[in-house]
Amino acid sequence: MTSYLIKNARPYGGEPTDVLVRDGVVAELGASLTPEEGTEVVDAGGAVLLPGLVDLHTHLREPGREDAETVDTGTRAAAQGGFTAVHAMANTDPVADTAGVVEQVWRLGREAGHCDVYPVGAVTVGLAGEQLAELGAMADSAARVRVFSDDGKCVSDAVLMRRALEYVKAFDGVIAQHAQEPRLTEGAQMNEGDLSGRLGLRGWPAVAEEAIIARDCLLTAHVGSRLHVCHLSTAGSVDLVRWAKSNGWNVTAEVTPHHLLLTDDLAATYDPIFKVNPPLRTAADVEAVRAGLADGTIDVVATDHAPHPHEDKDCEWSAAAFGMLGLETALSVVQHTMVDTGLLTWEQVADRMSVRPAEIGRVADHGRPIAVGEPANLVVFDASVTRVVDPTETASLSRNNPYAGRELPGRVVATFLRGRPTVLDGKVL
Amino acid sequence: MNRHLLSAGDLTRDDAELVLRTAEELRSLADRPIKKLPALRGRTVVNLFFEDSTRTRISFEAAAKRLSADVINFAAKGSSLSKGESLKDTALTLEAMGADAIVVRHSASGAPHRLAHTGWTRSSVINAGDGTHEHPTQALLDAFTMWRHLAPGGAGKSGGGLDGRRIAVVGDVLHSRVARSNALLLRTLGAEVTLVAPPTLLPVGVEGWDVETSYDLDSVLPKADAVMMLRVQRERMSDAYFPTVREYSRRYGLDSRRMGLLQEHALVMHPGPMVRGMEITADVADSSRSVIVEQVTNGVAVRMAVLYLLLAGSSEPTLTTSDPGASE
Numbered sequence: 015m016t017s018y019l020i021k022n023a024r025p026y027g028g029e030p031t032d033v034l035v036r037d038g039v040v041a042e043l044g045a046s047l048t049p050e051e052g053t054e055v056v057d058a059g060g061a062v063l064l065p066g067l068v069d070l071h072t073h074l075r076e077p078g079r080e081d082a083e084t085v086d087t088g089t090r091a092a093a094q095g096g097f098t099a100v101h102a103m104a105n106t107d108p109v110a111d112t113a114g115v116v117e118q119v120w121r122l123g124r125e126a127g128h129c130d131v132y133p134v135g136a137v138t139v140g141l142a143g144e145q146l147a148e149l150g151a152m153a154d155s156a157a158r159v160r161v162f163s164d165d166g167k168c169v170s171d172a173v174l175m176r177r178a179l180e181y182v183k184a185f186d187g188v189i190a191q192h193a194q195e196p197r198l199t200e201g202a203q204m205n206e207g208d209l210s211g212r213l214g215l216r217g218w219p220a221v222a223e224e225a226i227i228a229r230d231c232l233l234t235a236h237v238g239s240r241l242h243v244c245h246l247s248t249a250g251s252v253d254l255v256r257w258a259k260s261n262g263w264n265v266t267a268e269v270t271p272h273h274l275l276l277t278d279d280l281a282a283t284y285d286p287i288f289k290v291n292p293p294l295r296t297a298a299d300v301e302a303v304r305a306g307l308a309d310g311t312i313d314v315v316a317t318d319h320a321p322h323p324h325e326d327k328d329c330e331w332s333a334a335a336f337g338m339l340g341l342e343t344a345l346s347v348v349q350h351t352m353v354d355t356g357l358l359t360w361e362q363v364a365d366r367m368s369v370r371p372a373e374i375g376r377v378a379d380h381g382r383p384i385a386v387g388e389p390a391n392l393v394v395f396d397a398s399v400t401r402v403v404d405p406t407e408t409a410s411l412s413r414n415n416p417y418a419g420r421e422l423p424g425r426v427v428a429t430f431l432r433g434r435p436t437v438l439d440g441k442v443l
Numbered sequence: 444m445n446r447h448l449l450s451a452g453d454l455t456r457d458d459a460e461l462v463l464r465t466a467e468e469l470r471s472l473a474d475r476p477i478k479k480l481p482a483l484r485g486r487t488v489v490n491l492f493f494e495d496s497t498r499t500r501i502s503f504e505a506a507a508k509r510l511s512a513d514v515i516n517f518a519a520k521g522s523s524l525s526k527g528e529s530l531k532d533t534a535l536t537l538e539a540m541g542a543d544a545i546v547v548r549h550s551a552s553g554a555p556h557r558l559a560h561t562g563w564t565r566s567s568v569i570n571a572g573d574g575t576h577e578h579p580t581q582a583l584l585d586a587f588t589m590w591r592h593l594a595p596g597g598a599g600k601s602g603g604g605l606d607g608r609r610i611a612v613v614g615d616v617l618h619s620r621v622a623r624s625n626a627l628l629l630r631t632l633g634a635e636v637t638l639v640a641p642p643t644l645l646p647v648g649v650e651g652w653d654v655e656t657s658y659d660l661d662s663v664l665p666k667a668d669a670v671m672m673l674r675v676q677r678e679r680m681s682d683a684y685f686p687t688v689r690e691y692s693r694r695y696g697l698d699s700r701r702m703g704l705l706q707e708h709a710l711v712m713h714p715g716p717m718v719r720g721m722e723i724t725a726d727v728a729d730s731s732r733s734v735i736v737e738q739v740t741n742g743v744a745v746r747m748a749v750l751y752l753l754l755a756g757s758s759e760p761t762l763t764t765s766d767p768g769a770s771e
């Protein structure tokens with residue numbers, strides 16, 4: 015296995031150093047290391063060095079929608095964005111609700127080799143919200159599933175949610191809830207607020223998210239289990255999670271990059287590129303989720319990378335699919351919204367995008383410190399450059415990039431997965 | 444004027460008054476033996492209706508024909524529930540046919556906006572009603588009807604707008620594209636607008652609309668110069684917007700007792716189609732206060748004005764009824 019000497023990188027944005035990567039681990043750290051014979055040198059040029067990013071919320075679409083994304087293309091996009099591990103959501107076709115399907119996805123990830131794929135298991139059979147899926151079988155499978163979610167749908171039945179929370183305690187699992195009260199969001203198209211009424215688009219009230227989060231926090235406390243709140247998007251949700259944490263309950267939460275940056279006024283274009291679930295919210299909500307991420311109320315940034323084929327977005331708003339790409343732009347959006355604004359240090363970015371998601375997903379080899387002897391899962395990120403986002407420049411099969419034409423800071427120079435580069439010179443290998 | 448008419452909010456006060464004045468000139472055509480003008484000869488207007496609306500389609504068709512345009516009626520199947528691909532494909536087809544204007548009715552809010560801004564077509568796009576968003580030519584014809592009766596100086600002679608006139612819009616504001624367009628246009632023309640509905644049928648965020656709102660119809664009627672009753676679908680009852688049809692009619696329907704609360708000169712309007720016995724009783728709809736039939740006549744004149752101003756590329760009406768070319 016080739017060794018790599020990463021020259022002049024700044025771990026967590028700190029003092030520059032050299033990093034020798036050998037046999038899958040960080041072998042040496044220090045100023046002016048000399049490359050041995052056969053060691054490849056990667057000049058980081060003062061770029062930021064972070065532990066490889068871990069995504070708790072990725073839609074890879076395989077099996078079933080290979081026209082939108084495959085495990086191979088989705089994990090290429092992940093590597094391009096600096097990720098070394100992704101959690102693949104269960105809403106595939108067939109649904110990942112059996113040991114067989116999760117093992118298939120896990121195996122496809124191993125074969126592709128661009129980043130580690132941890133399948134998320136469905137909570138209920140077929141995401142139908144009626145009967146628990148075989149959670150234990152998925153946990154015991156080769157994929158070793160620990161995160162369970164009906165994402166795309168909410169486990170709205172309170173009894174089923176309670177049982178799921180209780181049941182996963184047996185194998186230290188976590189229920190990742192897509193918090194969306196279904197009756198309050200029938201036909202909903204965009205955030206319910208000043209704009210939805212004017213645009214004539216059915217409103218999606220914040221309370222539809224918050225009511226479920228409140229209920230689930232209470233259920234989690236009652237049964238002593240572990241809840242993870244997917245893509246929370248409102249100021250009220252941040253307050254609820256803060257309240258749950260202050261009670262010592264085992265509740266964690268994620269926010270997406272797009273909810274850190276984009277607001278509901280983009281719906282006024284009627285361009286469904288901005289149609290997403292949960293919907294883009296108000297500027298006040300954006301401010302609240304940024305503050306929540308900064309103070310640790312929100313544990314992690316998760317992409318909710320949701321590829322869709324062109325025709326599912328090239329139509330009128332109400333006919334379009336929900337969702338947007340996110341893997342390749344996540345770190346840039348976080349730099350733009352959180353680092354360049356002074357809300358997070360790079361060390362805290364590493365915490366929110368690598369350390370905490372790995373802990374929540376119970377992923378042992380990721381989210382580790384940059385230290386000698388640790389697995390060499392690393393990303394070299396040049397925070398000094400800017401780029402105009404071009405949706406055609408992507409490793410994904412899809413182009414539904416909401417940042418098209420926007421200038422964003424930063425660029426992934428290299429990504430290492432257990433000492434092996436998956437991205438070099440900004441290109442997927 | 445913009446190249447498209449997507450929202451009543453696109454119209455400045457000057458634009459709106461220009462449409463009304465032009466409509467007034469064109470309306471006089473209706474009284475003449477030959478009702479055609481050559482203004483849009485050789486131009487093609489497509490009526491693209493994804494949703495049935497015979498009355499709106501016929502109104503646009505008559506308007507385009509009276510301006511000598513070629514008219515193609517295109518009744519497309521396809522709804523927002525199925526994939527919307529058909530909107531794009533249809534637009535590309537119409538583009539290939541060389542449509543100068545596309546008059547579009549669609550069940551999806553924003554569909555005309557998409558047509559105008561995606562590059563699928565270069566035609567002018569006129570919104571003939573999109574989902575629960577807007578219906579700007581309906582608002583123009585409503586304003587035109589009010590203006591002819593209520594404008595200071597009378598019969599629209601003075602130009603100007605509807606400054607200080609009080610208009611009540613009553614009913615299912617939440618789902619009404621007519622209410623949205625009317626609120627925008629009437630404010631542009633200087634009228635004071637009060638939306639009257641049960642709280643369930645007022646949109647969240649209506650505080651930002653620059654209009655008054657009320658839950659109490661009886662308190663609004665004595666001050667109104669015109670009251671516009673919106674259609675209320677019975678099915679709203681099953682979604683719990685109101686308990687029963689009877690209770691809705693009792694609290695928000697316009698019957699002869701309520702009509703008695705109106706001022707002498709106040710108009711009763713309805714964009715149609717009416718649900719008689721629900722939001723309006725038959726005797727009120729057919730009373731002398733009612734200008735509901737006149738609204739239909741005015742619809743053709745206003746749509747002629749819109750087509751003319753968008754397609755003939757003129758910012759000033761050059762039509763005069765004495766133009767010898769006009770009556771050929």
Ligand SMILES: [Zn+2]
Nearest residue numbers: 165166192244
């Ligand atoms: Zn989700």
